[in-house]
Amino acid sequence: MAMSEKKEKETVTKTDPEDVLELHDLKSWFYTEKGIVKAVDGVNLRIPKGKIVGLVGESGCGKSMTARSIMGLLKFPGRIAGGSILFDGKDLAKLGEKELRSICGKDISMVFQEPMTSLNPVLKVGRQVSETLLVHNPEIGREEARKRVVDMFGKVGIPEPEKRYDSYPHELSGGLRQRVCIAMAMICRPKLLIADEPTTALDVTIEAQILKLMQQLCAESGTSILIITHNLGVVAEICDEVYVMYAGRIVEQADTFELFDHVEHPYTKGLMASIPRIGKNPERLYTIPGVVPNLLHLPQGCAFCTRCPCATEQCRTEKPVLTEIREGHWSACFLNQAKSE
Amino acid sequence: MKQIVKRLLETIVVLLGVILLIFIMLRVVPGDPVTTLLGEHVNQQTIDRLTKTMHLDRPILEQFFLYVGGLLRGDMGQSYKYNRPVTQMIMDAFPYTLALAIMASIFAWALGLILGIFAAVKQNRLPDHLFMGISLFGVSMPVFMAALFLQYLFAFKWKVLPLKADGSFLSMILPAIALGWNSAGSVARITRSSLLEAMQADYIDTAKAKGLLGRAVILRHALKNSMLPVITMMALQLSSMLSGAVISETVFAIPGIGRLATSAIENRDMPVLQGTVIFTTVIVIAGNFIADILYSVLDPRIRKAA
Numbered sequence: 103m104a105m106s107e108k109k110e111k112e113t114v115t116k117t118d119p120e121d122v123l124e125l126h127d128l129k130s131w132f133y134t135e136k137g138i139v140k141a142v143d144g145v146n147l148r149i150p151k152g153k154i155v156g157l158v159g160e161s162g163c164g165k166s167m168t169a170r171s172i173m174g175l176l177k178f179p180g181r182i183a184g185g186s187i188l189f190d191g192k193d194l195a196k197l198g199e200k201e202l203r204s205i206c207g208k209d210i211s212m213v214f215q216e217p218m219t220s221l222n223p224v225l226k227v228g229r230q231v232s233e234t235l236l237v238h239n240p241e242i243g244r245e246e247a248r249k250r251v252v253d254m255f256g257k258v259g260i261p262e263p264e265k266r267y268d269s270y271p272h273e274l275s276g277g278l279r280q281r282v283c284i285a286m287a288m289i290c291r292p293k294l295l296i297a298d299e300p301t302t303a304l305d306v307t308i309e310a311q312i313l314k315l316m317q318q319l320c321a322e323s324g325t326s327i328l329i330i331t332h333n334l335g336v337v338a339e340i341c342d343e344v345y346v347m348y349a350g351r352i353v354e355q356a357d358t359f360e361l362f363d364h365v366e367h368p369y370t371k372g373l374m375a376s377i378p379r380i381g382k383n384p385e386r387l388y389t390i391p392g393v394v395p396n397l398l399h400l401p402q403g404c405a406f407c408t409r410c411p412c413a414t415e416q417c418r419t420e421k422p423v424l425t426e427i428r429e430g431h432w433s434a435c436f437l438n439q440a441k442s443e
Numbered sequence: 444m445k446q447i448v449k450r451l452l453e454t455i456v457v458l459l460g461v462i463l464l465i466f467i468m469l470r471v472v473p474g475d476p477v478t479t480l481l482g483e484h485v486n487q488q489t490i491d492r493l494t495k496t497m498h499l500d501r502p503i504l505e506q507f508f509l510y511v512g513g514l515l516r517g518d519m520g521q522s523y524k525y526n527r528p529v530t531q532m533i534m535d536a537f538p539y540t541l542a543l544a545i546m547a548s549i550f551a552w553a554l555g556l557i558l559g560i561f562a563a564v565k566q567n568r569l570p571d572h573l574f575m576g577i578s579l580f581g582v583s584m585p586v587f588m589a590a591l592f593l594q595y596l597f598a599f600k601w602k603v604l605p606l607k608a609d610g611s612f613l614s615m616i617l618p619a620i621a622l623g624w625n626s627a628g629s630v631a632r633i634t635r636s637s638l639l640e641a642m643q644a645d646y647i648d649t650a651k652a653k654g655l656l657g658r659a660v661i662l663r664h665a666l667k668n669s670m671l672p673v674i675t676m677m678a679l680q681l682s683s684m685l686s687g688a689v690i691s692e693t694v695f696a697i698p699g700i701g702r703l704a705t706s707a708i709e710n711r712d713m714p715v716l717q718g719t720v721i722f723t724t725v726i727v728i729a730g731n732f733i734a735d736i737l738y739s740v741l742d743p744r745i746r747k748a749a
Contacts, residue, residue, distance in 0.1 A: 199656065203654045219644065220645040222646040224742055238654055270743040286649075
């Protein structure tokens with residue numbers, strides 16, 4: 103407990119110059135008629151320069167809402183209820199719409215889950231990409247923008263980039279559309295790319311290509327990535343650090359090797375066990391029993407206690423706090439914490 | 444292109460069907476045009492002669508083909524009442540209706556689009572409730588009431604605009620507002636709901652994530668996507684206005700298509716009625732045709748399917 107307090111104090115007051123983005127105690131709440139839904143409830147997260155950070159969890163655990171909070175895309179009745187989003191010495195949570203939009207697309211960009219719907223169906227894809235460029239650099243002019251977009255299309259592996267510039271989204275396959283989205287996100291060489299389940303809607307064969315492409319482009323321009331996924335395979339593939347999220351909170355955090363070597367939190371263990379593996383051929387795939395609890399009626403103690411195989415009386419009454427249980431490995435579980443002491 | 448030719452052919456079939464239907468209906472209704480035309484005190488000889496010149500003694504099918512043949516030459520027959528070519532009468536009346544329809548449409552669309560867009564942008568706030576209240580008022584107010592009300596205030600009480608339409612621009616303002624009022628309301632409501640729907644789409648988030656500000660997001664990304672249902676409604680409105688605004692034309696004494704049709708009904712002037720109905724049909728079909736073409740201009744997916 104003492105350790106966690108120390109960490110919280112540290113993170114709130116000091117920002118690390120090596121970090122491109124820091125979330126401090128971020129709270130994104132939805133004020134619904136039935137009550138307050140705490141979709142993101144006190145998330146601390148740091149994205150170091152040039153690193154790839156994974157944010158993992160089931161559907162509805164708040165990982166997309168974390169990303170949307172950063173971009174100022176929370177939909178009514180949701181809003182940032184507390185905490186800060188530090189980027190470049192500014193707190194994005196407190197910026198006005200105009201200032202925030204001048205950062206979005208230029209310094210922080212986003213790739214969405216559904217390439218089918220995230221492109222505007224009535225505009226040419228090239229125009230949609232050059233628009234990003236022109237919004238932030240109106241001085242370069244349309245001709246130059248077109249040239250740069252065609253260049254970028256080539257870089258992201260779109261065949262016949264010159265011709266594809268004038269295509270409409272429905273004329274492209276899902277994989278190509280996602281490449282367009284990546285081109286759109288990378289065209290201004292941002293400092294941070296947020297990828298919200300970028301490969302979920304794609305074929306598995308395309309998935310690896312897209313991940314590799316993002317990795318390679320970001321390495322070239324020194325861009326950090328926050329990748330949001332429910333797929334631990336994706337994490338193992340490209341991430342340097344992993345945050346596991348459950349019911350609006352971070353439950354475990356470590357670098358990728360550490361996490362895969364020593365899974366601590368029972369929830370992460372459950373996630374790992376549900377990965378299908380070649381070679382092992384069980385009758386049924388493992389699933390974590392139960393569903394993500396209703397965020398309106400969270401259990402009094404640990405949010406995972408209703409599904410946790412090793413929940414104790416303490417878990418049902420007290421909320422565990424994210425605590426460092428080993429060098430660089432944090433877990434919000436009483437059992438892990440007891441073990442480490 | 445192929446699609447357009449196909450649509451044109453379909454159109455011709457529809458048109459022939461409508462002509463046939465009108466032709467039969469007007470012959471089924473009781474009342475002999477010859478006696479209507481001649482009055483009561485005439486001898487049988489005169490009646491027979493007139494029946495013959497009007498081809499009314501021929502079988503109905505032959506009459507139909509004679510009529511269609513005439514149509515192809517632009518001849519819609521002679522008015523029973525005025526003894527003038529129907530085509531001429533329609534062409535004389537149409538400019539009034541056209542001017543009225545264009546002015547009413549411009550008024551309705553400009554007002555409707557502006558109110559609708561504003562209401563959508565300020566969703567659930569005061570301007571939204573205010574504008575939607577106004578447009579509900581517009582949708583639910585009957586044209587004759589709006590017309591009489593406007594006439595009373597502007598022409599009778601304040602005397603700023605003429606009471607009767609005389610073909611001048613000023614005299615058309617009141618009828619155009621009376622006629623467009625209704626349409627403005629429906630355009631505003633459909634624009635608002637369609638725009639709000641478009642604002643929920645994923646590509647709107649993409650646009651915001653690019654760094655576009657609110658106004659650019661709406662104008663560049665949401666508006667074009669939300670226009671399809673609005674265009675449909677506008678095309679239908681325009682063609683219905685062009686086919687004669689019976690009430691506004693009557694209240695303001697405008698000698699347009701609507702007036703022509705109503706007086707033809709009152710006078711049992713069959714050829715005129717037949718002519719106006721066919722003319723109206725052509726206009727409505729043309730309106731829909733134009734709307735279809737506009738769709739594919741707006742939405743590349745439709746263009747591809749076509």
